Amino acid sequence: MNSLSPEEQQNVALSEFPEILQKEEKKPQEHHLPELRNHGGKVVMRMAPSPSGPLHIGHSRMAILNDEYVRRYGGELILRIEDTNPANIDPFAYEQIPRDLEWLGVRVDRIVIQSDRMEIYYQEARKLIEMGKIYACTCKTEEFKAKLLKSIACPHRDQDISINLKAFENATAGKTKSKEAAFVVKTDLDHPNPSVRDWIAFRVLDHPHPRHGDKYHLYPLMNFSVAVDDHLLGLTHVIRGKDHINNTEKQKYIFRYNGWTLPEYYHYGLVNFPDVILKTSIIKKGIQAGQFSGWDDIRLGTIMAFRKRGYRKETFRKYWIDSGMREIDSEFSKEIFNSINKSFIDNTTPRLFFVRNPVVLRIDNLNASGVDIPNHPTNRELGHRHYDIRYDTRIAVSSDDWTSLQPGDTIRLKDFCNIRKTSDGAEFAGKEMVKGIPIIQWVPDPEIQFTVYRPDGTSDTGFVEKYIQNGSGLFQFERYGYVNKGSDSAGYFLHR
RNA sequence: GCUCCGGUGGUGUAGCACGGUCAAGCAUUAGGGACUCUCAAUCCCCCGACUCGGGUCCAAAUCCCGACCGGAGCACCA
Numbered sequence: 001m002n003s004l005s006p007e008e009q010q011n012v013a014l015s016e017f018p019e020i021l022q023k024e025e026k027k028p029q030e031h032h033l034p035e036l037r038n039h040g041g042k043v044v045m046r047m048a049p050s051p052s053g054p055l056h057i058g059h060s061r062m063a064i065l066n067d068e069y070v071r072r073y074g075g076e077l078i079l080r081i082e083d084t085n086p087a088n089i090d091p092f093a094y095e096q097i098p099r100d101l102e103w104l105g106v107r108v109d110r111i112v113i114q115s116d117r118m119e120i121y122y123q124e125a126r127k128l129i130e131m132g133k134i135y136a137c138t139c140k141t142e143e144f145k146a147k148l149l150k151s152i153a154c155p156h157r158d159q160d161i162s163i164n165l166k167a168f169e170n171a172t173a174g175k176t177k178s179k180e181a182a183f184v185v186k187t188d189l190d191h192p193n194p195s196v197r198d199w200i201a202f203r204v205l206d207h208p209h210p211r212h213g214d215k216y217h218l219y220p221l222m223n224f225s226v227a228v229d230d231h232l233l234g235l236t237h238v239i240r241g242k243d244h245i246n247n248t249e250k251q252k253y254i255f256r257y258n259g260w261t262l263p264e265y266y267h268y269g270l271v272n273f274p275d276v277i278l279k280t281s282i283i284k285k286g287i288q289a290g291q292f293s294g295w296d297d298i299r300l301g302t303i304m305a306f307r308k309r310g311y312r313k314e315t316f317r318k319y320w321i322d323s324g325m326r327e328i329d330s331e332f333s334k335e336i337f338n339s340i341n342k343s344f345i346d347n348t349t350p351r352l353f354f355v356r357n358p359v360v361l362r363i364d365n366l367n368a369s370g371v372d373i374p375n376h377p378t379n380r381e382l383g384h385r386h387y388d389i390r391y392d393t394r395i396a397v398s399s400d401d402w403t404s405l406q407p408g409d410t411i412r413l414k415d416f417c418n419i420r421k422t423s424d425g426a427e428f429a430g431k432e433m434v435k436g437i438p439i440i441q442w443v444p445d446p447e448i449q450f451t452v453y454r455p456d457g458t459s460d461t462g463f464v465e466k467y468i469q470n471g472s473g474l475f476q477f478e479r480y481g482y483v484n485k486g487s488d489s490a491g492y493f494l495h496r
Numbered sequence: 497g498c499u500c501c502g503g504u505g506g507u508g509u510a511g512c513a514c515g516g517u518c519a520a521g522c523a524u525u526a527g528g529g530a531c532u533c534u535c536a537a538u539c540c541c542c543c544g545a546c547u548c549g550g551g552u553c554c555a556a557a558u559c560c561c562g563a564c565c566g567g568a569g570c571a572c573c574a
Contacts, residue, residue, distance in 0.1 A: 082574060087573085088573065192498080193570070201572095326502085326509085327502060328566095336523070336525085337508095343537095347537080378532095
């Protein structure tokens, strides 16, 4: 069977086992996301990154999952920038996050910045204080924790509402010192999970905010502002990482006290990214120390870095849709990701020869006047490139190829001619294709030095064809890999 | 330690809500082959999994219990 050509194989299958082919025609097995619960028509969804830095590959999952569902059902996708911790903000992120999302093809309908909504959180807090659901606590952090661990109420828990209100006004007015007071949501002191018992909703913090300077002194913690916004923004479904499961439990108390309807929650499993640098704190330090060139350093796992290397946005989407929304933790597969990416680029990417660690040869008796090389093995639309060849044209090959040969060995310069290695150089060995001999890439009249930077921090340098100057974007360097051109002399390695 | 969640081939998943059509599908990787002036693409073939032990049932990957393993959270980060 294997000795037949593909068409012959097809024919045999067709005549002898028609049911096999029919079966395959049934469905191309497109992966798709499950239906959402209670999605009565339109949905309102959100993604909520903190502006500690640009988005990375991990964020892309949440962005694409949410975007996919809003596209499917219609509705609204909100980008909510969660900047209620002024100590962990990189102002650059405010502008870069929307750019990252746009590049990913995520359609954001509305941007909400939490620090612009402080008065709303204060208002909601006052309401809950008046309802007796939030109290001001002036315990020391350690005492507070210790008590909760034993399910013991702290002395402030039942103090008069007027005291709590007064404390709140003092705190918002900046009359309270950091750590001197916190505002706590009453939940259930007997809740099995100690972290859900009476959790802190606001903290006093004197740290300048990049957007608001010293205007605010009392900041909501994530669980409070998220709950309030999820309701006020009309969220119908929330999709986020499993690390938020416990937060969901806490947030539900705010919904319950206000009589608000809960959104449907989904939590996808955590993804482990081996060998990918994602932590913004590490990246920041590295950039400051000059170890990384910036947020788009190709050694990083940021969206900017993937983009710089030439990945297609479609790859992110397909990868995350394929991964689904299961709650199991998983490992990011670079192999699958790259394979998906290749399927998007292969047919439209022009080929070029690149010889790293080059050896420049003069070929004795070179008998040719010119050569045309196709830019793609099957896609004719990409045309071809032409070189004039003289008897003394110098030719570069990769030493990786050349040094493995013995004098007398013959190889073929792809799409051109055969050469034979001699004791001190090379000689012409005919133009006709000889089956079975190795075929290598080559560069005539080598002039253009090119360096390929690789994501592992290494680089390769050699000669590339001069036609690199005529194009931009992606090339496939034959037998080497895909490279995204940065300039006429350097580029970034994408994948094989 | 406590709380919660989860365990399908090397990797990513489908199936599990309503047990039989699943001696388990797809993709990727590894291997073999066809084709090919790339060690690419394409095509064909092939290796490979329901964590374990009990239970319910005519029938369990699917339901129940236990064990084991893994993950997350554990309070002034998001």
